[in-house]
Amino acid sequence: MAEHTLLEAVNLALRRAMADDERVLVLGEDVGVDGGVFRATDGLQQAYGANRVLDTPLAETAIAGIAIGLAAQGFRPVAEIQFMGFIYPAIDQLISHASRLRTRTRGRLSCPMVLRAPYGGGVHAPEHHSESTEAMLAHIPGLRVVIPSSPRRAYGLLLAAIQDPDPVVFLEPKRIYRAFREALDDDGVALPLDRAEILRAGTDLTIIGWGAMLRECLSAAEALAADGVSAEVIDVATLKPLDSATLLASARRTGRVLIVHEAARTAGYGAEIAARIAEEAMFELEAPIVRVTGYDTVMPLPGLEQKYMPNRARILAAAHRVLNPS
Amino acid sequence: MTQVATFAVEHSAYLDADGKALQPLPEALAQPDTLRALYRWMTLARAFDAKAIELQRTGRLGTYASCLGQEAAGVGVGYAMQPEDVLLPSFREQAVQLVRGVTATELLLYWGGDERGSDFHGPRQDFPISITVGGHAPHAAGVALAFKLRAEARVAVCAIGDGATSKGDLYEAMNVAGAWQLPLVFVVNNNQWAISMPRAEQSAARTLAQKAIAAGFTGEQVDGNDVVAVTDVVGKAIAHARAGGGPRLVECLTYRLSDHTTVDDASRYRSDEEVSRHWHEDPLKRLRLWLEREHGWSAEDDDACRAECEASITAAADAYLATPPQAPESLFDYLYETLPDDLRAQRDALLAEPRDEHGHG
Numbered sequence: 284m285a286e287h288t289l290l291e292a293v294n295l296a297l298r299r300a301m302a303d304d305e306r307v308l309v310l311g312e313d314v315g316v317d318g319g320v321f322r323a324t325d326g327l328q329q330a331y332g333a334n335r336v337l338d339t340p341l342a343e344t345a346i347a348g349i350a351i352g353l354a355a356q357g358f359r360p361v362a363e364i365q366f367m368g369f370i371y372p373a374i375d376q377l378i379s380h381a382s383r384l385r386t387r388t389r390g391r392l393s394c395p396m397v398l399r400a401p402y403g404g405g406v407h408a409p410e411h412h413s414e415s416t417e418a419m420l421a422h423i424p425g426l427r428v429v430i431p432s433s434p435r436r437a438y439g440l441l442l443a444a445i446q447d448p449d450p451v452v453f454l455e456p457k458r459i460y461r462a463f464r465e466a467l468d469d470d471g472v473a474l475p476l477d478r479a480e481i482l483r484a485g486t487d488l489t490i491i492g493w494g495a496m497l498r499e500c501l502s503a504a505e506a507l508a509a510d511g512v513s514a515e516v517i518d519v520a521t522l523k524p525l526d527s528a529t530l531l532a533s534a535r536r537t538g539r540v541l542i543v544h545e546a547a548r549t550a551g552y553g554a555e556i557a558a559r560i561a562e563e564a565m566f567e568l569e570a571p572i573v574r575v576t577g578y579d580t581v582m583p584l585p586g587l588e589q590k591y592m593p594n595r596a597r598i599l600a601a602a603h604r605v606l607n608p609s
Numbered sequence: 610m611t612q613v614a615t616f617a618v619e620h621s622a623y624l625d626a627d628g629k630a631l632q633p634l635p636e637a638l639a640q641p642d643t644l645r646a647l648y649r650w651m652t653l654a655r656a657f658d659a660k661a662i663e664l665q666r667t668g669r670l671g672t673y674a675s676c677l678g679q680e681a682a683g684v685g686v687g688y689a690m691q692p693e694d695v696l697l698p699s700f701r702e703q704a705v706q707l708v709r710g711v712t713a714t715e716l717l718l719y720w721g722g723d724e725r726g727s728d729f730h731g732p733r734q735d736f737p738i739s740i741t742v743g744g745h746a747p748h749a750a751g752v753a754l755a756f757k758l759r760a761e762a763r764v765a766v767c768a769i770g771d772g773a774t775s776k777g778d779l780y781e782a783m784n785v786a787g788a789w790q791l792p793l794v795f796v797v798n799n800n801q802w803a804i805s806m807p808r809a810e811q812s813a814a815r816t817l818a819q820k821a822i823a824a825g826f827t828g829e830q831v832d833g834n835d836v837v838a839v840t841d842v843v844g845k846a847i848a849h850a851r852a853g854g855g856p857r858l859v860e861c862l863t864y865r866l867s868d869h870t871t872v873d874d875a876s877r878y879r880s881d882e883e884v885s886r887h888w889h890e891d892p893l894k895r896l897r898l899w900l901e902r903e904h905g906w907s908a909e910d911d912d913a914c915r916a917e918c919e920a921s922i923t924a925a926a927d928a929y930l931a932t933p934p935q936a937p938e939s940l941f942d943y944l945y946e947t948l949p950d951d952l953r954a955q956r957d958a959l960l961a962e963p964r965d966e967h968g969h970g
Contacts, residue, residue, distance in 0.1 A: 308758075334758055339785065340781075340784055340785050340788055342781040342784065342785065344747055344777065344778050344781050345747045345750060345778075345781035345782060345784070345785050347747070348744075348745075348746070348747020348748050348750065348751060348778070348781075348782065349747055349748075349750050349751035349754060349785065350751060351747070351748045351751055352747065352748040352749060352750060352751015352752040352753070352754065352755065352765075353751040353752075353754060353755050354751075355734075355736070355748065355751070355752065356734070356751070356752055356755035356756075357755070358755055358758075360751075372777075375741060375744060375778075376744070376747065379740075379741045379744055380739075380741075380744060380745070380748065384737075385943050385944070385945070385946070386724065386943045386944055387724055387727050387737050388724070388727045388728055388729075388737055389724050389725050389727065389728040389939075389943050390728070390943050390946075391727070391728045391729065391733060392734075392736070392737075393946065424944060425944050425945070427945075448945075448946040449945045449946060477949050477950060477951065523951075524949035524950070524951035524952065525951050526951070527951060528950075
């Protein structure tokens with residue numbers, strides 16, 4: 284079984300989806316000849332032609348809107364927004380149209396589209412290239428919001444997103460695009476779009492995260508293990524719909540919950556998870572839920588981004604607070 | 610200095626406000642049967658509009674955006690389209706929708722607050738109206754791209770108002786339509802007012818049609834109160850797009866005789882005198898005068914046509930009023946193709962909602 288990076292896994296999934304279903308189209312800025320600024324779509328236009336891999340003008344509203352029109356006509360468009368920081372012109376299309384086309388036509392028209400975007404910090408990118416505004420998207424009824432945390436997860440989740448009959452925003456943690464390789468079988472098997480995955484089983488503490496933060500979470504769990512603490516690490520993977528059952532079962536088992544995300548804290552998605560656990564399982568907890576997040580500040584330029592992003596040390600410090608509440 | 614680009618915008622009209630021919634009518638449209646059909650559609654649209662206002666004023670319809678005075682700009686577009694084409698309308702396009710086969714009952718359901726009104730049983734692929742101004746223009750580019758990729762001889766028609774021409778959405782859609790030579794016709798229903806913003810303050814551009822030229826394709830103007838001109842010019846634009854000639858934009862110059870919506874009071878920003886002046890341009894009147902003069906249309910014919918349209922609309926309104934409300938759980942049932950487990954508890958909670966003993970419920 285060949286080993287692949289997360290970026291290669293995205294490319295493999297796109298190739299597989301295009302080979303299996305001729306309704307699948309790829310569109311976006313520089314996705315064709317150039318293969319995408321990160322090379323996620325590398326070689327696709329050569330393989331499937333310019334009618335299936337379309338370089339669009341530089342217009343994010345149009346990219347999302349064209350995908351809606353194509354989807355309503357029976358295609359399965361996979362649109363790329365070059366960086367999440369440029370997704371905002373497409374938000375009106377997502378909120379006002381893609382997410383509600385099925386509802387407002389009572390199922391007559393639907394919107395089976397995927398909007399992919401690299402997101403998150405940690406790659407020393409210019410301004411507007413490092414934000415994590417996934418909570419904003421997870422707030423929109425009718426969308427699905429999916430974030431992979433590894434090559435294998437990216438492959439299976441992206442295939443599922445493309446096959447899904449409703450609009451999916453697929454956010455790719457670019458910090459781990461090339462960070463590590465994983466054995467991956469290009470078998471065309473999709474993962475469920477509503478299941479969290481327990482990456483590491485544990486009994487003393489539940490650490491919940493998504494995207495690139497899981498590397499920090501797993502590293503922290505490793506360090507805790509050395510101190511005799513058994514931490515469970517869960518990859519939320521599908522922020523919308525959320526697999527509450529897996530999170531609640533783990534919280535009940537360990538009695539201690541830590542939620543980690545690099546997005547700003549206030550109204551971040553960790554708040555939703557904390558609220559659900561509090562609503563359902565507060566009396567089964569041994570300690571208050573703790574969040575480790577980015578600060579409620581503007582995402583800094585690369586000079587200070589390591590100060591902004593949660594890391595293993597901050598997770599460990601928080602873990603000790605959850606383990607030893609005063 | 611070298612001049613590298615010039616442009617011209619053409620304006621077309623056949624019937625003036627008094628129903629006199631400014632030039633010979635196009636042969637295909639000059640036939641009395643065709644003209645009577647166009648007149649009947651406009652009469653139906655006006656009857657629909659009057660009924661909708663009446664229902665709203667009596668508390669039986671929600672906020673409604675009237676199309677009074679814009680019947681020609683709507684009917685002409687609908688008449689110029691083929692059934693297999695796709696309409697992407699803004700919110701003042703009831704006349705086009707009626708011609709497309711959306712029923713008056715469906716339109717009333719929508720404006721009455723029921724999503725089933727957008728589950729058109731006629732034009733299954735037409736889009737629901739876009740309330741976000743210009744937000745549907747990129748969808749039209751996507752629909753047209755689908756036609757082009759499948760090599761289908763079909764055209765997407767995107768209807769927008771003058772206000773939408775100030776939006777970036779429209780420009781992005783026009784730009785890509787030009788770049789990709791999509792089979793897409795933009796129809797700007799320029800009714801001179803975007804709520805309280807008059808056309809002159811909306812843009813310094815001499816015409817709205819010329820905005821298409823920046824995107825690399827023809828934009829032209831038509832007397833939007835002349836249904837013959839609208840049908841002819843939009844028809845030619847659609848034929849051009851269908852033949853692979855690329856997009857076009859047609860600006861229909863018309864006038865919003867009504868308030869913006871039933872919650873608007875246009876007297877706050879424009880004079881009664883201005884509105885009265887524009888009644889002289891009434892699209893129904895001019896075609897009626899032409900039919901009287903050229904084709905023996907009588908007062909009895911006119912009364913019969915109006916009575917037939919009003920009866921049809923009354924029957925549609927009765928069907929609307931007799932439609933049972935949607936089940937509350939329909940809130941959830943069309944959100945996704947399959948409701949995610951995560952939402953089942955919310956759906957169950959809705960069904961188990963406690964009754965409020967102190968109020969409604």
